[in-house]
Amino acid sequence: MGRLRSIDPEQAEGRVRELFEGPLKGKAFNIFKAMANSPAVLDAYLSVAGALARASLSDAEREVVQLAIAQANECAYCVAAHTQIARGAGLSEEQTVQARRARMDDPRLHAIATFARAIHDKRGWVDDEDVQRFRDAGFDDGHIAEVVMTYALAMFTNYFNHVNQTEPDFPPAPEI
16 A cells, blocks of 8 residues: 555545546556545646647657656656556567666667666756757657656656555566
């Protein structure tokens, strides 16, 4: 059990109930049940995730960021969850492992993983070479902004799960 109270979607009220009956219908995962302690937090998460779903980075590309950062932060919950989500977005199991290592065979996905890890490792203070390598892989300034926002969302969920000690409700990811 997590440290925060788990809000049962069936018992939820107000805005939280609306979210569980709307965008989260059928997705009563432990992370959302803990976020539901604050309608503002759950709304914010869904707003950012929803906006990123309309971004130019593909679902698979955003999942590469999520996996690289979840592994770097040792967030077992997010590693497990995003391994499953990434598989649904078209990544193979081997690619999910590669993303976690930030060493991918696919050059485009490799550029995303290494740029995300550079942001993480350098606490955002990437150098000109990091940015140029990302651009040389075919990405533009919009992509840079989207990787930064995807990174920020990953950091939020990773740290939220660390604070809460969220119990995974996804199958464990392969060991690396």
